[in-house]
Amino acid sequence: MTESAAAARPVLEPPGLAPGRDCGSCTLCCKVFRIVEVDKQSGQWCRHVVQGRGCGIHDTRPEVCRHFFCFWRQNATLGPDWKPERSKFVLYREMKGKRLVVASDPSVPTAWRRQPYYDAFKHWARRDAAKNHQILVFNGKRATAVLPDRDLDLGIVEVGDEIIYHVVSGRIEVEHRRRSPQSPPGADGVSDPVQGRQD
Numbered sequence: 001m002t003e004s005a006a007a008a009r010p011v012l013e014p015p016g017l018a019p020g021r022d023c024g025s026c027t028l029c030c031k032v033f034r035i036v037e038v039d040k041q042s043g044q045w046c047r048h049v050v051q052g053r054g055c056g057i058h059d060t061r062p063e064v065c066r067h068f069f070c071f072w073r074q075n076a077t078l079g080p081d082w083k084p085e086r087s088k089f090v091l092y093r094e095m096k097g098k099r100l101v102v103a104s105d106p107s108v109p110t111a112w113r114r115q116p117y118y119d120a121f122k123h124w125a126r127r128d129a130a131k132n133h134q135i136l137v138f139n140g141k142r143a144t145a146v147l148p149d150r151d152l153d154l155g156i157v158e159v160g161d162e163i164i165y166h167v168v169s170g171r172i173e174v175e176h177r178r179r180s181p182q183s184p185p186g187a188d189g190v191s192d193p194v195q196g197r198q199d
Helices: 003-008 117-131
Strands: 089-094 099-104 134-139 142-146 153-154 162-168 171-177
Touching: 003 134, 117 134, 134 162, 153 171
Parallel strands: 099 134
Antiparallel strands: 089 099, 134 142, 142 153, 162 171
C-alpha cells in the first residue's frame, strides 16, 4: 500500500461511538476519575492535561484512558449541552447499561441539578424504573440515587458496593450493601470507570 493510500484511509472510531464526536478540548474525565497509572487522585487535574487542548501524552497515555469513552461520545441524542466540559459532569454506563453514572466536577457539585439535566434525569428515572435501571450521581465518593419521586442521599459508596433497587408498595426503595474486603464484587457493584469496569 502506498503512503498516500494509507493517509487517505479514514480513522475508525471504536465501536459504539457517535459519528463525528470527539473529545476536542474537553478533559473533565482527566479530573473526576482516579488514574493509578499516572498517580492521579479523583477530583484533581491530571498533571498531563493541557487545558483547552487535551492530553499532553495522548500518544502514550495509559490503556485505561484509551478505553474510556463517556456517554456523551456514545449517545448521539445528547446535545452539545451534555458534553462534559459544558455540563460539568461526566456520564458513563455500567451494569450492562442499566446504570447511568453522573460523575460530578467537584468544583461544581450541583451542576446535575441544573436544567436541562435535572428534568432529563427525572424523566429517565420514571421511564426506566420498571426495567430496574438506575441513575447514580457521584460527588467524589458520596452518591445520590435519582428516583422517580425523590433524590436519595446514599452517603459514601465505595467501588464494589452494591446498590439494589426494590419496589415496595409501588415505591422504589434502595439498598446499599457495603462490599466486604473478602467478597468478590457483585453484579450490582459500583465500578471504577477507568480502573476496570464490573459490567
